[in-house]
Amino acid sequence: MEIIQINNLTKRFPMGKGEFTALKGINLTLNKGEFTGLIGPSGSGKTTLLNIVGSLDVPSDGEAFVLGNSIGKLNTKQAAKLRKENLGFIFQSYNLLQVHTVYENVEFPLLLLSLPASERRKMVMDALEWVGLTDKVNSKPPQLSGGECQRVAIARAMVKKPSLVLADEPTANLDAANSHNILKTMETLNRELNTTFLFATHDEKVINYLHRKIFLLDGKVDNDEIVKSN
Amino acid sequence: MKLAIKLAIRNLIGAGLRTWLNVIVLSFSYVIIIWMNGVMIGWEEQAKHDMKDWQIGGGQYWHQEYDPYDPFTINDSHAIIPNEFADEIAQGDMVPILIVQGTIYPQGRMQSIAIKGISSNQSLFKQPTNKLDTVVDGLPAIIGAMMAKDLGISKGDYLTLRWRDVNGTFDATEIHIVDVFASNVPAIENAQIYIALEKLQEMTLLPDHATILTFSDQKKERVKVDGWVLKTTETLTKSVDDLIKTKTSGLTIFYFILILLAMLAIFDTMVLSIFRRQKEIGTYVALGYTRGEVVGLFTVEGAMYSIFAALVGAAYGLPFLAWQAKAGWTMPIDVSELGMAIAQTLYPVYSFGLVVSTILIVVITTTIVSYWPSRKIAKMNPTEALRGKIQ
Numbered sequence: 001m002e003i004i005q006i007n008n009l010t011k012r013f014p015m016g017k018g019e020f021t022a023l024k025g026i027n028l029t030l031n032k033g034e035f036t037g038l039i040g041p042s043g044s045g046k047t048t049l050l051n052i053v054g055s056l057d058v059p060s061d062g063e064a065f066v067l068g069n070s071i072g073k074l075n076t077k078q079a080a081k082l083r084k085e086n087l088g089f090i091f092q093s094y095n096l097l098q099v100h101t102v103y104e105n106v107e108f109p110l111l112l113l114s115l116p117a118s119e120r121r122k123m124v125m126d127a128l129e130w131v132g133l134t135d136k137v138n139s140k141p142p143q144l145s146g147g148e149c150q151r152v153a154i155a156r157a158m159v160k161k162p163s164l165v166l167a168d169e170p171t172a173n174l175d176a177a178n179s180h181n182i183l184k185t186m187e188t189l190n191r192e193l194n195t196t197f198l199f200a201t202h203d204e205k206v207i208n209y210l211h212r213k214i215f216l217l218d219g220k221v222d223n224d225e226i227v228k229s230n
Numbered sequence: 231m232k233l234a235i236k237l238a239i240r241n242l243i244g245a246g247l248r249t250w251l252n253v254i255v256l257s258f259s260y261v262i263i264i265w266m267n268g269v270m271i272g273w274e275e276q277a278k279h280d281m282k283d284w285q286i287g288g289g290q291y292w293h294q295e296y297d298p299y300d301p302f303t304i305n306d307s308h309a310i311i312p313n314e315f316a317d318e319i320a321q322g323d324m325v326p327i328l329i330v331q332g333t334i335y336p337q338g339r340m341q342s343i344a345i346k347g348i349s350s351n352q353s354l355f356k357q358p359t360n361k362l363d364t365v366v367d368g369l370p371a372i373i374g375a376m377m378a379k380d381l382g383i384s385k386g387d388y389l390t391l392r393w394r395d396v397n398g399t400f401d402a403t404e405i406h407i408v409d410v411f412a413s414n415v416p417a418i419e420n421a422q423i424y425i426a427l428e429k430l431q432e433m434t435l436l437p438d439h440a441t442i443l444t445f446s447d448q449k450k451e452r453v454k455v456d457g458w459v460l461k462t463t464e465t466l467t468k469s470v471d472d473l474i475k476t477k478t479s480g481l482t483i484f485y486f487i488l489i490l491l492a493m494l495a496i497f498d499t500m501v502l503s504i505f506r507r508q509k510e511i512g513t514y515v516a517l518g519y520t521r522g523e524v525v526g527l528f529t530v531e532g533a534m535y536s537i538f539a540a541l542v543g544a545a546y547g548l549p550f551l552a553w554q555a556k557a558g559w560t561m562p563i564d565v566s567e568l569g570m571a572i573a574q575t576l577y578p579v580y581s582f583g584l585v586v587s588t589i590l591i592v593v594i595t596t597t598i599v600s601y602w603p604s605r606k607i608a609k610m611n612p613t614e615a616l617r618g619k620i621q
Contacts, residue, residue: 051613054516056515056516056612056613056616057613076520076521076522077520080515080518080519080520080523081518083515083516083517083518084517084518084519085518089513089516089517091513091516091616093509093618095509095510095512095513095516095616096513097241097510097513098244098510099240099241099243099244099245100240100241100244104240108517109517109518111233111236111237112233112517112518112519114233140244156517
């Protein structure tokens with residue numbers, strides 16, 4: 001089943017009096033349950049592509065379909081609904097709400113879905129169990145280590161069991177041990193919940209875990225290789 | 231909205247000291263505005279109450295020529311008390327007062343005064359006129375404490391009083407100050423003495439004449455009498471209303487400055503919040519909020535300062551305001567010299583409307599002040615906000 005379908009996608013940004021083309025004629029298809037990475041050096045366009053897939057940005061030309069929705073044709077409310085119901089985000093710098101507890105951070109996407117309190121509680125505790133943080137429910141992000149923060153971010157992304165999780169450099173701020181823990185957690189969730197993961201990374205530790213590697217160079221797909229079947 | 235309120239409360243409580251500083255500043259505005267307005271309302275009520283007790287009763291009939299602000303009218307401002315009011319006067323529900331000009335000579339100085347003749351057995355006014363019903367050397371008279379203080383007159387003093395009768399003939403006698411009373415109404419104390427009505431009518435050759443007829447029951451239907459003008463309590467207290475209105479307008483500027491200072495603090499906090507919380511704003515959008523909803527969240531967050539401030543203000547303000555209502559506020563200056571119907575100690579009066587309107591004004595103002603900088607969020611690029619890039 002196709003989760004992402006990208007056809008001849010181009011993205012240009014205004015730069016001075018001219019334009020900078022970040023993505024040039026990208027064609028891609030991602031199926032459900034994939035554990036895929038967009039790999040490339042800084043400026044290769046991987047974060048831009050991730051943002052478009054996440055409906056945070058729109059293509060300049062071409063089309064990007066995510067779960068059947070044409071990203072370029074969604075209005076802000078439809079895009080927000082797509083993110084709210086179907087997408088999970090994991091960021092390099094965690095982007096946790098600093099004044100909220102671990103529990104409240106993980107609960108946030110469920111509040112947006114207006115789920116009843118008892119259901120929310122069960123789902124939050126399940127998500128925290130997946131990442132091994134049930135003993136930190138009342139801690140706040142400043143009291144946690146970097147690895148713990150990223151595990152909270154994973155729990156927050158996974159709590160609503162989204163169809164697609166987008167992870168932008170999820171291990172960039174972590175040491176090797178924490179990076180492996182995080183990646184193992186995500187790989188387990190991918191396997192057990194059949195959630196599709198799309199990474200943007202240039203970290204070797206992440207690349208070694210990927211089942212499919214899409215190499216981007218100067219805004220183009222340079223290579224697309226499947227190293228492990230799902 | 232419910233979610234925005236829930237998140238706003240979490241964010242504000244999580245922000246700690248920054249929140250409480252704003253909340254405390256804003257709560258001062260609530261308490262001070264309510265207290266000062268309460269003092270003004272208390273003053274208005276006290277002034278009107280005292281005027282009724284000491285000066286105007288439930289309304290008055292004035293002789294058509296009488297103008298208290300024009301001394302030249304006083305000598306002609308009298309007429310025979312109309313028969314239509316005889317019963318009411320006999321029952322003590324209406325009190326006639328005759329006013330003529332005179333002069334006293336305290337300590338060798340000359341002082342123009344109004345001589346007020348009033349029935350010694352009246353009970354409509356608080357002036358101790360029963361003290362006039364006595365036998366002493368000289369003509370018994372009572373005066374107010376303000377005049378007594380100004381002219382250095384004390385109870386038991388003798389003064390020379392000069393007046394003219396209806397024919398213009400001067401006469402003089404010695405008066406004996408049998409009592410000095412204190413009120414909060416300068417208009418019934420300054421430059422006037424009270425003597426028995428019958429005596430003044432005899433002295434001026436104006437039997438059965440009066441200048442003012444004061445009644446107690448303002449609702450009673452009375453016939454229209456030629457030569458006498460009805461003055462209702464509303465008309466007679468208009469000067470107090472005008473004075474309070476003027477004072478309140480002046481205080482409005484003070485309230486404006488007070489709220490402005492609190493709003494500046496909140497505006498500054500909101501601008502700083504939006505500047506510092508770019509990543510958080512981007513995260514909200516990534517998790518499924520629209521930018522409009524994030525604007526709403528930040529606006530609600532700002533508005534919640536005013537709700538928190540109302541609660542904090544209530545915590546320390548309610549005991550303070552209740553104590554003030556009971557103990558009153560004693561002004562640091564001698565109010566008898568102000569020339570206004572004002573007590574030395576004012577007792578604030580707080581109405582439900584005053585509290586609700588103050589809270590509404592502050593909440594609405596805070597919401598507007600919070601919305602203003604929050605609109606910037608709607609123009610933000612979420613992908614740049616996520617990276618914490620200042621926009």
